[in-house]
Amino acid sequence: MSTDVLDTAVLRTEIRLFRREPGGIFWILLFPTLLLVILGSIPAFREPEPSLGGLRPVDAYVPVAVLLGLIVGGLQAMPVTLTGYRETGILRRMSTTPVRPAALLTAQMLVSGGAALLSAPVTLAAGRLAFDVTLPRQPFGYLLALLLALLGSLALGAVLSALSRTTKTATAVGSAALFPAMFCAGVWLPVEAMPDVLAGIVGWTPFGAAAQALNEAAAGDWPGGLHLGVLAAWTLLLTAAAARWFRWE
Amino acid sequence: MSVIDVTDLRKSYGGRAAVDGVSFTVEEGEIFGILGPNGAGKTTTVECVEGLRVPDAGRVRVTGLDPVADHREVTRVLGAQLQRSELQPGLTVREALELYASFYPHPADWRPLAERLGLAPKLTTRFATLSGGQRQRLFIALALIGDPRIVVLDELTTGLDPRARRDTWELIEDIRAGGVTVLLVTHFMEEAQRLCDRVAVIDQGRVAALDTPAGLIRRSAGATVISFTPSAPLDDHDLTALPELASVRHKDGRVTLSGTDATVDAVLTLLARSRVTAHHLRVTDATLDDAFLDLTEATA
Numbered sequence: 393m394s395t396d397v398l399d400t401a402v403l404r405t406e407i408r409l410f411r412r413e414p415g416g417i418f419w420i421l422l423f424p425t426l427l428l429v430i431l432g433s434i435p436a437f438r439e440p441e442p443s444l445g446g447l448r449p450v451d452a453y454v455p456v457a458v459l460l461g462l463i464v465g466g467l468q469a470m471p472v473t474l475t476g477y478r479e480t481g482i483l484r485r486m487s488t489t490p491v492r493p494a495a496l497l498t499a500q501m502l503v504s505g506g507a508a509l510l511s512a513p514v515t516l517a518a519g520r521l522a523f524d525v526t527l528p529r530q531p532f533g534y535l536l537a538l539l540l541a542l543l544g545s546l547a548l549g550a551v552l553s554a555l556s557r558t559t560k561t562a563t564a565v566g567s568a569a570l571f572p573a574m575f576c577a578g579v580w581l582p583v584e585a586m587p588d589v590l591a592g593i594v595g596w597t598p599f600g601a602a603a604q605a606l607n608e609a610a611a612g613d614w615p616g617g618l619h620l621g622v623l624a625a626w627t628l629l630l631t632a633a634a635a636r637w638f639r640w641e
Numbered sequence: 642m643s644v645i646d647v648t649d650l651r652k653s654y655g656g657r658a659a660v661d662g663v664s665f666t667v668e669e670g671e672i673f674g675i676l677g678p679n680g681a682g683k684t685t686t687v688e689c690v691e692g693l694r695v696p697d698a699g700r701v702r703v704t705g706l707d708p709v710a711d712h713r714e715v716t717r718v719l720g721a722q723l724q725r726s727e728l729q730p731g732l733t734v735r736e737a738l739e740l741y742a743s744f745y746p747h748p749a750d751w752r753p754l755a756e757r758l759g760l761a762p763k764l765t766t767r768f769a770t771l772s773g774g775q776r777q778r779l780f781i782a783l784a785l786i787g788d789p790r791i792v793v794l795d796e797l798t799t800g801l802d803p804r805a806r807r808d809t810w811e812l813i814e815d816i817r818a819g820g821v822t823v824l825l826v827t828h829f830m831e832e833a834q835r836l837c838d839r840v841a842v843i844d845q846g847r848v849a850a851l852d853t854p855a856g857l858i859r860r861s862a863g864a865t866v867i868s869f870t871p872s873a874p875l876d877d878h879d880l881t882a883l884p885e886l887a888s889v890r891h892k893d894g895r896v897t898l899s900g901t902d903a904t905v906d907a908v909l910t911l912l913a914r915s916r917v918t919a920h921h922l923r924v925t926d927a928t929l930d931d932a933f934l935d936l937t938e939a940t941a
Contacts, residue, residue: 399744401739401740401743401744402740405729405732405736405740408736409729409731409732412731413731477729480726480727481723481725481726481727482726482727482728482729484693484723484726485723485726485727485728485783487692487693488691488692488693488716488719488720488721488723489716489741489744489745489787490713490716490717490744490745490746490787491744
């Protein structure tokens with residue numbers, strides 16, 4: 393099947409190429425779970441913590457690890473690949489065929505996004521099996537927040553790729569964006585444990601809003617409209633920016 | 642019947658005209674060369690033909706289609722090998738051929754194509770580990786995989802060793818024998834002289850000349866070159882008085898003259914009359930190289 397923006401042969405090829413890259417598989421699919429397992433092996437992480445409202449740190453870290461997969465997939469893996477495809481003329485070469493180079497961008501986003509999404513059940517399963525972390529009590533709300541966060545992450549990655557002329561820049565810019573994104577997602581300090589002022593500020597960032605929406609859904613509530621709204625607004629804004637600034641060559 | 646029509650093509654980058662009024666027509670089944678110094682506007686011209694760039698002015702038609710407005714239709718009849726491009730580093734030769742074949746409604750069979758290009762032993766090799774020559778051959782294969790009526794080859798043999806270059810030339814002749822029209826961008830004169838039916842010499846964004854390679858050579862001022870080492874010095878006045886002389890050069894006791902057949906006759910008469918023996922006498926036809934330098938030196 394082939395349309396302007398999707399070509400199944402291109403998608404199959406990109407999936408195959410992704411599977412050949414051990415780095416991508418490790419960082420997107422396994423690293424978040426590995427981090428959860430390492431942190432969960434520390435006894436203190438399995439003791440209820442009053443600052444987390446009685447949750448154990450390992451409980452609070454499951455949504456964080458889920459977000460980490462999305463962040464690595466969107467900000468670290470995809471922009472470098474896309475920028476490389478433009479820099480080395482792969483997009484241009486494709487422009488001379490009946491298939492549009494947009495098909496390659498779509499395929500890349502689906503592969504990075506798909507891998508990032510796949511890392512979520514792996515993390516949830518590891519949390520449940522190894523540390524007895526309850527599965528999200530509001531699964532539909534959780535899935536909605538997850539999908540919005542994924543779109544936001546891919547859109548941010550596309551903006552980074554649009555702004556980077558070379559793969560070197562894309563790597564540097566991706567890493568520079570990675571740390572604030574990880575901080576907002578709560579990798580160093582879960583959002584629930586942040587002081588109120590800080591949590592309030594972080595809640596206006598895409599990954600901070602995503603972390604709070606995931607926490608609410610994990611606890612069994614429908615994610616708050618504000619958090620989902622912030623996430624959706626970022627996604628729209630970033631998508632528009634990527635479409636505006638992306639250059640094919 | 643013409644398959645490519647370019648009329649008064651213009652394209653500027655940041656106010657500087659890269660292509661400044663280029664016109665030419667490529668007939669079906671011919672090998673048409675675009676020749677010119679670096680930065681002359683050759684690549685910009687063919688990129689407009691491929692639909693990769695939008696002309697500022699002028700008209701480009703490929704089998705009657707507009708490469709920009711009818712881009713997809715044009716990509717089905719025109720295969721391109723770009724001057725600089727790569728593929729995904731992890732893609733194998735076979736995967737690249739299968740993938741690109743899937744883009745076309747009626748692709749060529751990639752197996753004989755790979756065989757003909759010497760890629761058969763490399764089918765499972767990843768793009769990143771192919772040599773320069775192997776990559777170049779893969780890109781030729783990809784240009785042909787859609788079974789096009791026209792192929793555009795941009796600096797095809799740059800970076801190839803002489804042996805690989807000659808093999809590639811044979812391949813291009815094969816391609817044409819199969820009925821495909823070839824638009825060839827090159828800066829190798831030998832390549833143009835050997836392969837092209839007609840050549841457009843582009844200089845500073847304009848067509849400086851358009852003719853057969855032989856026609857271009859005939860046109861140039863010094864079509865015949867005579868060189869020898871005289872046994873005794875010759876009078877410079879006698880030399881410069883030779884008919885239809887284009888140039889005289891002295892170097893290490895050797896005299897090199899360029900002119901026409903009449904110049905050759907006259908210099909032989911002069912030598913006999915002066916009782917001077919011409920050691921290591923050589924009379925050669927000028928090459929396309931000489932014609933090219935002639936055409937472009939006014940502006941160089």
